[in-house]
Amino acid sequence: MEAKPTLICDRCHVELEEAEAQFLYLGNKMRHKVPRCPQCGLVYLPESLVTGRMRKLEEALEEK
Amino acid sequence: MDQFLKQFDQCRQWEKPFCTATCPFHMDVLDFQEKMARGSYNAAFKTFRNAVAFPDIVAALCPEYCASSCPRKDLDQAVQLNLLEKTCVAKATKKDPTDYNVPIKNRKIAVVGGGMSGLACALRLSSKKYDVSLYEKTDRLGGRLWELLPPALFLEDVRRQFQFENYSLHLNTEVLNIKELVAQGFEAIYIATGKGGSDFGVLGEGYVPYRLDKKTALFLGGSLLEKDPIHSIADGLDMAWAIEIYLKTGKMEYPIFSSETKAAISKDRLQTLAAIVPSNDGIFTDKESLAEASRCIRCQCDSCRTDCDLSAFYKKWPLKMRDEIMSTVSPSDSILHGTPAIRLINTCTDCRLFEESCPADIKFCEMLREARLRLHNLGKMPGAYHQFWLADMEHANGEFAALVKTPPHETQSNYAFFPGCQLGATDPRYVSETYRYLLSKDPQTGLLLRCCGVPAAWSGNEKRHAAEIASLKNDWERLGCPTLIIACPSCARELKEQLPEVATISLYEILSQGEPLWGNSKIQKKQDCLYSIFDPCSAKQQENFQTGVRELVSQCGIAIEELPNGDHHGCCGFGGHAKIANPAFGDYVAKQRSGLSENPYITYCINCRDIFYEERKPALHVLDLLFDLNEETGALPNLSERRKNRVQLKESLLTELWEEKMEAIPETPKTKLILTAEIQQKMNEQKLLEEDIINVLEFADSTGRRIFDQEKKTYTAFRELGYITCWVEYRPVQEGFEILNVYTHRITIELEMIWNGSKTDFDLR
Numbered sequence: 028m029e030a031k032p033t034l035i036c037d038r039c040h041v042e043l044e045e046a047e048a049q050f051l052y053l054g055n056k057m058r059h060k061v062p063r064c065p066q067c068g069l070v071y072l073p074e075s076l077v078t079g080r081m082r083k084l085e086e087a088l089e090e091k
Numbered sequence: 092m093d094q095f096l097k098q099f100d101q102c103r104q105w106e107k108p109f110c111t112a113t114c115p116f117h118m119d120v121l122d123f124q125e126k127m128a129r130g131s132y133n134a135a136f137k138t139f140r141n142a143v144a145f146p147d148i149v150a151a152l153c154p155e156y157c158a159s160s161c162p163r164k165d166l167d168q169a170v171q172l173n174l175l176e177k178t179c180v181a182k183a184t185k186k187d188p189t190d191y192n193v194p195i196k197n198r199k200i201a202v203v204g205g206g207m208s209g210l211a212c213a214l215r216l217s218s219k220k221y222d223v224s225l226y227e228k229t230d231r232l233g234g235r236l237w238e239l240l241p242p243a244l245f246l247e248d249v250r251r252q253f254q255f256e257n258y259s260l261h262l263n264t265e266v267l268n269i270k271e272l273v274a275q276g277f278e279a280i281y282i283a284t285g286k287g288g289s290d291f292g293v294l295g296e297g298y299v300p301y302r303l304d305k306k307t308a309l310f311l312g313g314s315l316l317e318k319d320p321i322h323s324i325a326d327g328l329d330m331a332w333a334i335e336i337y338l339k340t341g342k343m344e345y346p347i348f349s350s351e352t353k354a355a356i357s358k359d360r361l362q363t364l365a366a367i368v369p370s371n372d373g374i375f376t377d378k379e380s381l382a383e384a385s386r387c388i389r390c391q392c393d394s395c396r397t398d399c400d401l402s403a404f405y406k407k408w409p410l411k412m413r414d415e416i417m418s419t420v421s422p423s424d425s426i427l428h429g430t431p432a433i434r435l436i437n438t439c440t441d442c443r444l445f446e447e448s449c450p451a452d453i454k455f456c457e458m459l460r461e462a463r464l465r466l467h468n469l470g471k472m473p474g475a476y477h478q479f480w481l482a483d484m485e486h487a488n489g490e491f492a493a494l495v496k497t498p499p500h501e502t503q504s505n506y507a508f509f510p511g512c513q514l515g516a517t518d519p520r521y522v523s524e525t526y527r528y529l530l531s532k533d534p535q536t537g538l539l540l541r542c543c544g545v546p547a548a549w550s551g552n553e554k555r556h557a558a559e560i561a562s563l564k565n566d567w568e569r570l571g572c573p574t575l576i577i578a579c580p581s582c583a584r585e586l587k588e589q590l591p592e593v594a595t596i597s598l599y600e601i602l603s604q605g606e607p608l609w610g611n612s613k614i615q616k617k618q619d620c621l622y623s624i625f626d627p628c629s630a631k632q633q634e635n636f637q638t639g640v641r642e643l644v645s646q647c648g649i650a651i652e653e654l655p656n657g658d659h660h661g662c663c664g665f666g667g668h669a670k671i672a673n674p675a676f677g678d679y680v681a682k683q684r685s686g687l688s689e690n691p692y693i694t695y696c697i698n699c700r701d702i703f704y705e706e707r708k709p710a711l712h713v714l715d716l717l718f719d720l721n722e723e724t725g726a727l728p729n730l731s732e733r734r735k736n737r738v739q740l741k742e743s744l745l746t747e748l749w750e751e752k753m754e755a756i757p758e759t760p761k762t763k764l765i766l767t768a769e770i771q772q773k774m775n776e777q778k779l780l781e782e783d784i785i786n787v788l789e790f791a792d793s794t795g796r797r798i799f800d801q802e803k804k805t806y807t808a809f810r811e812l813g814y815i816t817c818w819v820e821y822r823p824v825q826e827g828f829e830i831l832n833v834y835t836h837r838i839t840i841e842l843e844m845i846w847n848g849s850k851t852d853f854d855l856r
């Protein structure tokens with residue numbers, strides 16, 4: 028059974044899939060796989076990612 | 092930044108400690124003590140030997156010159172460095188010198204005299220592989236040592252230290268004429284012929300102990316020059332240094348070591364600690380040695396390290412921070428360029444304690460403020476750091492909150508009350524009650540509600556700051572250039588620095604001047620408590636604030652106990668808007684300040700009081716007492732309520748005092764939010780307003796861009812709000828929107844730019 032919650036793009040009515048997205052901070056570009064809508068590209072970032080790895084990355088780039 | 096770099100030339104971090112300055116060997120005592128304190132006798136022995144050449148001899152003879160300069164001498168007893176040296180030589184197990192593989196140098200040096208001074212010189216030079224010849228007129232080495240120490244002790248030390256060195260030893264050889272040696276091609280000669288020995292006519296007029304004879308450098312030293320044993324050994328080492336300089340550069344340099352030092356220590360580091368008495372025949376046990384070495388406070392100029400919150404939190408010396416700051420604010424094409432200090436620069440609270448502590452007058456806070464300007468101008472300032480407070484300033488100075496009014500029924504103001512932007516946001520009554528009181532004392536008192544502009548300065552935006560200052564000046568002129576009655580010491584400091592032409596007076600000074608009428612039920616209740624006054628960091632050097640508040644509290648009949656260090660402490664954590672850039676630092680600072688005393692505080696900066704509220708440190712604003720307002724603890728308004736408070740303050744004052752209707756009223760949003768206390772707390776931490784959440788929800792609604800969780804039956808939407816991206820998880824219910832979660836980040840999602848229309852590169856699909 029799928030453990031992850033089923034996330035649906037509310038505009039395209041399709042399930043999100045893991046896909047790469049591009050991020051930018053203080054002139055630095057990064058790519059990371061996140062749940063995205065395969066049709067319109069809408070991104071979902073769960074809180075655990077935002078307050079975990081992303082926060083750490085932000086702080087690292089502010090002290091690079 | 093250049094003026095600050097220049098100031099740093101005076102930084103005394105590397106000034107020698109007092110003991111090193113007085114030690115004839117200039118021993119690195121800090122290093123020695125560090126090693127002794129951790130029981131590393133072999134490492135400490137090495138430090139000691141490198142300084143003194145003959146460790147056993149010096150440990151036995153050293154009269155502890157350093158004791159006269161140890162700051163402990165006036166408190167309990169100087170650190171017993173000689174006992175530590177004796178312990179070190181007794182306990183070290185690896186006492187043989189290192190046999191360094193240094194290339195042999197074919198430079199001939201003669202040493203005349205095999206006493207301790209000559210031996211020291213010969214040892215130092217032969218260990219550097221110079222070609223050394225030592226001449227001694229008697230049949231034995233040691234000179235005066237035979238009278239001072241057991242032969243076994245010093246002979247063994249001499250043998251040990253020389254064991255890897257090759258040098259020509261000429262015993263029973265009296266040098267009668269120095270010309271013989273000059274003729275033999277010695278490039279330098281050290282003359283250490285002992286007490287009453289010959290100086291070969293080198294010591295000429297003016298007692299100059301060195302001379303150049305043709306191409307041979309002649310140096311004198313030791314007991315020939317009436318030196319005591321320790322200084323004789325030191326002379327030998329110093330002359331070895333001078334000879335090496337001569338050989339390398341051809342210059343005659345006589346070493347003059349100053350016993351002066353500019354080191355400065357903060358007094359509170361020195362606590363009474365009785366000197367340790369060795370239990371075992373003049374030698375410390377391991378435990379005793381550790382205890383004695385720990386009596387040494389490692390004198391080094393370091394008040395900045397303990398006083399400056401930035402230095403203490405980052406555990407970095409200001410010199411190191413200076414380098415990181417300079418690298419961060421250098422242009423990107425500079426070789427220095429890097430960005431190690433973006434966060435650090437934005438973590439300074441601008442408390443100016445560094446300036447108060449630094450004996451070299453380095454203006455570190457000013458340097459950091461300047462660094463923020465540079466960072467902004469270089470386009471490297473993270474917008475998220477200051478976005479919230481800049482918007483807050485805009486609100487305070489905007490149509491819903493700002494107010495510039497001559498007194499009711501008057502066209503002129505002698506005075507105008509300037510409460511600052513946060514006082515009325517926390518509780519409108521602070522402003523309204525105070526203003527009513529001031530009007531009752533002088534009806535010619537106008538009112539100026541707005542921000543002093545410091546958030547713009549802290550954000551590094553020079554242009555915006557200049558515009559805010561100009562607008563503040565304009566408001567002041569519209570009121571007829573009154574004397575401003577200032578409630579917030581931070582505003583007072585800013586005005587003094589930015590608009591010196593504006594006359595100001597502290598609110599507390601004015602309040603304390605009238606007939607003391609302070610008598611309400613709250614004051615009566617508080618008269619049994621003991622308070623400490625917490626002076627906000629911005630009140631440093633602003634005596635009229637400090638004394639005014641003390642006078643008021645005394646008029647209330649409330650007892651106070653001053654904080655142990657008075658106003659000598661940093662910021663509560665609000666200053667510099669450092670908490671967004673560095674939340675952990677904000678917590679650290681708030682805890683430090685809360686712990687200065689067990690007593691509840693009375694303060695006179697609302698930001699301090701609010702932070703103490705958050706920390707659950709009982710604290711009152713002095714206005715709480717005078718006008719019977721809030722208690723020492725309680726709930727704070729959330730960020731949205733703070734803005735509503737400002738609007739309500741303006742509206743109520745206009746209606747009640749000026750009988751005017753407020754023209755512009757903020758719209759009540761149609762979208763209703765249902766927020767739990769937990770969500771409100773989260774919003775506060777992330778500096779989110781209700782309008783921000785509504786903004787995200789309305790955007791999701793208009794674009795349809797949201798994610799539906801089929802199991803939880805919730806929606807998640809996000810939107811860029813300036814420099815942050817805000818995510819909201821919610822559930823539409825009949826009454827509005829139930830908010831289940833909020834979180835934010837600073838990293839931008841590139842796709843978001845495409846949707847915003849600011850980017851047209853579609854390769855991310």
Ligand SMILES: [Zn+2]
Pocket residue numbers: 036037038039040064065066067068069
């Ligand atoms: Zn979609």
